[in-house]
Amino acid sequence: xxxxxxxxxxxxxxxxxxxxxxxTKLTPARILTGYVVAGVILYAIGLYExxxxxxxxxxxxPLTGFGATLAKGVAEAIGEKGAIxxxxxGLSASAAGITAAIIFGLLAALIFKxxxxx
Amino acid sequence: xxxxxxxxxxxxxxxxxDCIKDVxxxxxxxxxxxxxxxxxxxxYTQIFIIDEQTARILESVSxxxxxxxxxxxxxxxxxAKIGGAGTLVPIxxxxxxxxxxxxxxxxxxLVLGMAxxxxxxxxxxxxxxxxxxVVYGVIYYIVTMCMT
Numbered sequence: 001x002x003x004x005x006x007x008x009x010x011x012x013x014x015x016x017x018x019x020x021x022x023x024t025k026l027t028p029a030r031i032l033t034g035y036v037v038a039g040v041i042l043y044a045i046g047l048y049e050x051x052x053x054x055x056x057x058x059x060x061x062p063l064t065g066f067g068a069t070l071a072k073g074v075a076e077a078i079g080e081k082g083a084i085x086x087x088x089x090g091l092s093a094s095a096a097g098i099t100a101a102i103i104f105g106l107l108a109a110l111i112f113k114x115x116x117x118x
Numbered sequence: 119x120x121x122x123x124x125x126x127x128x129x130x131x132x133x134x135x136d137c138i139k140d141v142x143x144x145x146x147x148x149x150x151x152x153x154x155x156x157x158x159x160x161x162y163t164q165i166f167i168i169d170e171q172t173a174r175i176l177e178s179v180s181x182x183x184x185x186x187x188x189x190x191x192x193x194x195x196x197x198a199k200i201g202g203a204g205t206l207v208p209i210x211x212x213x214x215x216x217x218x219x220x221x222x223x224x225x226x227x228l229v230l231g232m233a234x235x236x237x238x239x240x241x242x243x244x245x246x247x248x249x250x251x252v253v254y255g256v257i258y259y260i261v262t263m264c265m266t
Contacts (some may be wrong), residue, residue, distance in 0.1 A: 006156040007149035014148025017203030018141045028240040036247035044254045047246050057156035061208045070251035086255035100179040101216045104186035109220035112190035
């Protein structure tokens, strides 16, 4: 069931993105930024946590999950360390994804040759 | 029906059907990427007996790695031509947005060419994501202070 829900809910979040591209001409940067901020808001109002339990990777893999990770990190850090958690929680919780993108990006750029764009 | 009206209508129809096709493809490709993520998560939790929170982190890192690899060998662009937003919205799309410009602008130098371009899309995502989380943090802190 986890696979089915991951497919359906992850697919739906992507379908919404495709509709935004087709109908509004939003650029990819704006869509991704919107998804992350939407994830923060959905977590803040208490919707993303139960959604993640149901949708599994369908909720964690799309960029809204990245936003939810930021928000969850902040809430947990405030619980543990108090007000300082407001500024340490978000990036601490999402450090793995960001660092992985930077390191693997750097390695890929150094190893692979760029192809000519057609 | 006038000829012009007809061509307008048929144009609209094909546009709509193109849109439905694109949305369906985005749904399928994006859904599949999430299924791959879930398979990795199950592998980490069930075979390697890693706790769920760490397994979710490893799942993201693995997908970012796969995306960087596929982008490097030029496969991600081919999948993106079919998948559209299905390859953009998952975390693999975020990784692709870091790797792809990094490769393209390597020739203009590592410090002033490659590195800044890695954040051309990741930059706004991190800036506004972090800003939103801080706003939430301030509200959350005030609310929890008032309740205790």
